[in-house]
Amino acid sequence: MSVRRDMKSMSQVRELLRELESGREDPDGFFGLCLSLLGDTDTRTHFLDVIKPLLSGHEHIHSQLTAIFLEYFSKDEADELELALTQSLYETKLTKPDHQPYKSYADLTAVTSGVDQSNVNDGAVVAENQAVARWTLNTEVHNTTCAIRNTNKDNDDLKVTKSTRSQRRRQRKKPHLLKNPSGPRPVLLWFRRDLRMWDNPALIGCLELGAPVIPVFLWNAVEEEGPGVTVATGGASKYWLHQALVSLNRSLEQRRSHLVTLKAEASSLTALQGLITETGAASVVATALYEPWLKERDDSVWEKLEKQGVKCHIYHSYCLRDPYTVSTRGVGLRGIGSVSHFMSCCQQNPGSGLTSPLDAPAALPAPSAWPQGCPLVDLGLARMPRRKDGTEIDWAVNIRKSWDFSEEGAQAHLEAFLRDGVYRYEKESSRADEPNTSSLSPYLHFGQLSARSLLRDARGARCRSPKFQRKLAWRDLAYWQLCLFPDLPWESLRPPYKALRWSSDRVHLKAWQRGYTGYPLVDAAMRQLWQTGWMNNYMRHVVASFLISYLHIAWQEGYRWFQDTLVDADVAIDAMMWQNGGMCGLDHWNFVMHPVDAALTCDPYGTYVRQWCPELKALPNDLIHKPWKCPASMLRRAGVVLGGNYPERIVVDLEERRAQSLQDVASVRRRFREFVDQRSGCDLVPVPARLVQEALGSMEDVVSREGTGFLLPVITRMEFKHQSEDPDRQDNPYSAVLKGYVSRKRDETIAFLNERDFTASVMCENTQRRERLERDWCLLEGLPQPIVSRGRARRTPTRDPYSKVPGGVAVPHR
Ligand SMILES: Cc1cc2nc3c(=O)[nH]c(=O)nc-3n(C[C@H](O)[C@H](O)[C@H](O)COP(=O)(O)OP(=O)(O)OC[C@H]3O[C@@H](n4cnc5c(N)ncnc54)[C@H](O)[C@@H]3O)c2cc1C
Numbered sequence: 001m002s003v004r005r006d007m008k009s010m011s012q013v014r015e016l017l018r019e020l021e022s023g024r025e026d027p028d029g030f031f032g033l034c035l036s037l038l039g040d041t042d043t044r045t046h047f048l049d050v051i052k053p054l055l056s057g058h059e060h061i062h063s064q065l066t067a068i069f070l071e072y073f074s075k076d077e078a079d080e081l082e083l084a085l086t087q088s089l090y091e092t093k094l095t096k097p098d099h100q101p102y103k104s105y106a107d108l109t110a111v112t113s114g115v116d117q118s119n120v121n122d123g124a125v126v127a128e129n130q131a132v133a134r135w136t137l138n139t140e141v142h143n144t145t146c147a148i149r150n151t152n153k154d155n156d157d158l159k160v161t162k163s164t165r166s167q168r169r170r171q172r173k174k175p176h177l178l179k180n181p182s183g184p185r186p187v188l189l190w191f192r193r194d195l196r197m198w199d200n201p202a203l204i205g206c207l208e209l210g211a212p213v214i215p216v217f218l219w220n221a222v223e224e225e226g227p228g229v230t231v232a233t234g235g236a237s238k239y240w241l242h243q244a245l246v247s248l249n250r251s252l253e254q255r256r257s258h259l260v261t262l263k264a265e266a267s268s269l270t271a272l273q274g275l276i277t278e279t280g281a282a283s284v285v286a287t288a289l290y291e292p293w294l295k296e297r298d299d300s301v302w303e304k305l306e307k308q309g310v311k312c313h314i315y316h317s318y319c320l321r322d323p324y325t326v327s328t329r330g331v332g333l334r335g336i337g338s339v340s341h342f343m344s345c346c347q348q349n350p351g352s353g354l355t356s357p358l359d360a361p362a363a364l365p366a367p368s369a370w371p372q373g374c375p376l377v378d379l380g381l382a383r384m385p386r387r388k389d390g391t392e393i394d395w396a397v398n399i400r401k402s403w404d405f406s407e408e409g410a411q412a413h414l415e416a417f418l419r420d421g422v423y424r425y426e427k428e429s430s431r432a433d434e435p436n437t438s439s440l441s442p443y444l445h446f447g448q449l450s451a452r453s454l455l456r457d458a459r460g461a462r463c464r465s466p467k468f469q470r471k472l473a474w475r476d477l478a479y480w481q482l483c484l485f486p487d488l489p490w491e492s493l494r495p496p497y498k499a500l501r502w503s504s505d506r507v508h509l510k511a512w513q514r515g516y517t518g519y520p521l522v523d524a525a526m527r528q529l530w531q532t533g534w535m536n537n538y539m540r541h542v543v544a545s546f547l548i549s550y551l552h553i554a555w556q557e558g559y560r561w562f563q564d565t566l567v568d569a570d571v572a573i574d575a576m577m578w579q580n581g582g583m584c585g586l587d588h589w590n591f592v593m594h595p596v597d598a599a600l601t602c603d604p605y606g607t608y609v610r611q612w613c614p615e616l617k618a619l620p621n622d623l624i625h626k627p628w629k630c631p632a633s634m635l636r637r638a639g640v641v642l643g644g645n646y647p648e649r650i651v652v653d654l655e656e657r658r659a660q661s662l663q664d665v666a667s668v669r670r671r672f673r674e675f676v677d678q679r680s681g682c683d684l685v686p687v688p689a690r691l692v693q694e695a696l697g698s699m700e701d702v703v704s705r706e707g708t709g710f711l712l713p714v715i716t717r718m719e720f721k722h723q724s725e726d727p728d729r730q731d732n733p734y735s736a737v738l739k740g741y742v743s744r745k746r747d748e749t750i751a752f753l754n755e756r757d758f759t760a761s762v763m764c765e766n767t768q769r770r771e772r773l774e775r776d777w778c779l780l781e782g783l784p785q786p787i788v789s790r791g792r793a794r795r796t797p798t799r800d801p802y803s804k805v806p807g808g809v810a811v812p813h814r
């Protein structure tokens with residue numbers, strides 16, 4: 001050992017001594033580390049000097065260390081041999097691949113975790129990583145030692161017996177140096193949805209238990225599905241789950257662990273019990289799930305395991321707030337269902353507050369023996385159907401091309417969005433032709449990204465992002481609603497709307513599902529969904545409005561299709577949004593998207609339609625959203641055959657269909673008057689007693705009826721109220737059909753050009769006036785007529801009809 005290294009090691013030992021004094025290190029661990037840093041001889045020579053400072057103030061630790069030291073150095077020859085072996089392995093671990101010795105444990109952990117050195121400079125992280133690295137190191141040393149010893153078994157029985165005996169003796173004495181079979185019993189880390197290494201409190205919770213960690217994933221489709229027709233994990237989402245598990249396993253392997261996957265045939269409880277018996281695990285750690293049926297299952301699992309003497313530790317990290325702790329106290333129930341009301345509830349009743357995100361551990365302590373699992377493919381999450389000839393139908397090929405399923409992919413997406421995209425998001429999140437939203441939903445759904453760290457990063461972004469941050473509140477709102485109304489995925493919350501007349505036209509439904517409705521915007525969105533498993537929020541509104549208000553198909557059909565095809569399919573969010581869109585949720589969308597007019601906002605140049613409906617790509621911008629308006633010659637030139645390579649519209653009378661939908665709502669509201677508040681005209685919704693009790697201050701809002709529980713007036717679309725009052729009125733002034741709005745940026749451009757046009761036309765008008773006066777004067781005086789200028793008021797090009805604004809100016813956006 002060189003003098004410089006000697007000094008460096010000594011200074012590290014002194015640093016560790018301070019850790020010991022502050023209680024962050026224990027005497028056994030400290031001694032083990034001294035051995036590894038100083039080596040056997042130097043420890044023997046210097047150790048007692050090193051620990052002398054402990055005599056003032058930490059006498060107890062000093063005497064413990066002295067005992068450990070004396071015990072350790074009173075060993076026999078076999079012990080020496082084993083120690084030499086252990087030390088040499090230790091040296092190997094402490095040597096970089098280029099054979100340069102590691103400078104510090106931070107250095108070591110940076111390599112084992114694959115993280116940048118700059119990330120591990122934080123004191124707390126280094127301490128935590130050191131602890132983990134040490135643990136793993138010790139376990140590994142032991143395992144490798146055993147392995148080497150076993151290969152010698154046949155040759156040298158005597159030596160092995162001796163060695164094993166001495167090993168057992170030392171294990172009893174120094175648990176931190178070699179793993180003790182009777183040491184801490186392993187902990188099962190039950191992964192369900194928070195499939196990540198970063199900011200995972202369950203993972204860190206396991207490490208804090210100081211025991212070997214066995215990460216497991218159990219799959220039981222029946223439990224997952226719940227009691228209703230939830231389609232909790234549809235095809236696309238199962239495919240994502242499979243890929244996310246592959247990636248999780250890779251991350252675990254980088255940390256010297258791996259994921260044990262298991263088909264929980266009978267139940268998750270039975271599978272866990274089996275694992276506990278097989279591994280001797282003493283505890284189970286997981287993050288909470290909030291779907292009521294999963295929570296019920298979990299509660300029963302925790303209860304049974306606790307009775308068996310297994311400790312269960314549950315952490316909350318999937319949502320920003322544990323939805324079961326959100327209260328309306330002090331806020332009341334008025335406006336319930338809106339995100340503003342929900343945020344007021346959270347602000348008024350802040351709960352435990354958000355703590356800082358946690359770093360990923362560098363390594364996980366591995367058990368001495370791993371339980372038997374089954375290969376991930378056996379869970380059947382990514383199983384593809386087969387044709388009659390046995391060949392596979394790989395429907396996920398485009399999904400694979402569209403996404404990076406890993407946690408690193410999530411981080412990269414997030415960074416790119418906060419760096420370049422969040423500004424556009426705040427201005428124009430509705431554009432379908434530009435990737436202006438974060439596309440983080442599948443990562444959030446599977447917990448590959450924690451909501452807490454996302455919020456923290458969004459707050460720290462260069463561009464302010466209030467709109468984006470609010471979306472995370474929407475997400476929590478959905479879980480709160482699902483907890484309050486467990487039937488949310490299948491039963492309308494507003495009772496009268498259950499009696500709405502819905503169409504059962506399967507041809508229409510199929511056309512909508514596959515993107516063959518004849519309305520290019522709707523078709524583009526549905527094809528994007530089918531191929532990539534995703535579409536942005538605005539397009540989800542467009543297609544939902546089309547299904548409900550124009551095809552008159554029940555929202556549950558839309559919900560189920562989304563659950564099956566979205567990679568971010570999320571029971572809580574999907575159900576809440578479809579209920580709201582289906583007019584029967586706690587909130588009402590106060591708009592209906594028109595399948596052509598909406599293009600004004602989201603696809604003004606037809607770029608999006610051209611991408612997903614390439615058969616229409618040669619149509620001009622102003623007609624691409626309504627090919628039925630194209631002259632036959634234009635269609636011919638563009639190669640479009642309506643009813644041939646592109647469908648005819650499945651419904652043509654949009655106005656009529658909308659009016660019918662409105663009439664149907666008015667009629668059920670009149671039929672079930674008991675569910676309409678006579679004072680405000682709002683719909684009444686039965687709410688759980690818990691809500692009412694919490695919001696006692698607002699009892700006057702609550703109408704209590706016998707047999708119906710508590711009825712609460714909720715947000716109701718103005719056009720419904722008006723139509724119900726005067727059913728025969730044709731021109732409802734509150735029509736909710738959104739004509740498409742032009743974004744602020746476009747407004748600004750147009751205003752600027754308008755102004756330029758205005759100046760130009762005023763100048764032109766003046767000239768014309770002067771010319772006219774001159775002409776009249778010449779006529780009166782009998783003089784020859786002056787030569788009139790040929791100039792005319794400048795006309796604005798009319799290439800983009802979507803930019804028409806009051807005032808008559810039309811300009812292309814770019
Ligand atoms: C009919 C319908 C069904 C929907 N179904 C789902 C679904 O199954 N899963 C899903 O994650 N989102 C769903 N949404 C909400 C929203 O459309 C998606 O979250 C969003 O499009 C995802 O894209 P993004 O990550 O770019 O969103 P961003 O706009 O970048 O938002 C960031 C995150 O906030 C959350 N979020 C955004 N909008 C909402 C919202 N309205 N409600 C709750 N959380 C929101 C999502 O987790 C999203 O990833 C649905 C919306 C509608 C209209």
